[in-house]
Amino acid sequence: QVQLVESGGGLVQPGGSLRLSCAASGTGSIFRTYNMGWYRQAPGKQRELVAAIGRGGSTRYADSVKGRFTISTDNAKNTMYLQMNSLKPEDTAVYYCNTDTDTWLFYWGQGTQVTVSS
Numbered sequence: 001q002v003q004l005v006e007s008g009g010g011l012v013q014p015g016g017s018l019r020l021s022c023a024a025s026g027t028g029s030i031f032r033t034y035n036m037g038w039y040r041q042a043p044g045k046q047r048e049l050v051a052a053i054g055r056g057g058s059t060r061y062a063d064s065v066k067g068r069f070t071i072s073t074d075n076a077k078n079t080m081y082l083q084m085n086s087l088k089p090e091d092t093a094v095y096y097c098n099t100d101t102d103t104w105l106f107y108w109g110q111g112t113q114v115t116v117s118s
Contacts, residue, residue: 009112040093054114
């Protein structure tokens with residue numbers, strides 16, 4: 001029943017910033033219940049986990065985004081964020097949110113397109 005809606009993507013120049021949001025429907029804070037993450041899928045590539053946050057607040061990042069991206073949650077708003085700085089063309093992808101597990105517990109949303117180009 002829980003639905004995740006990604007937003008905040010767009011077209012940005014290299015070096016720019018975007019803040020993605022992942023809003024969960026309904027009441028209650030799913031981000032205190034599940035380990036969650038941001039995923040992306042670029043053309044011709046497999047879906048990859050780029051950032052994850054544990055129930056206790058621990059975070060980890062893919063090497064390709066480490067130092068540039070920051071994952072966070074706002075439990076009151078039942079929303080997860082991905083602050084993306086110093087964007088590179090290689091970051092171009094559709095970004096999704098879901099649980100951080102081998103079997104994803106929620107249906108995939110439509111994702112939000114991030115395009116980094118001059």
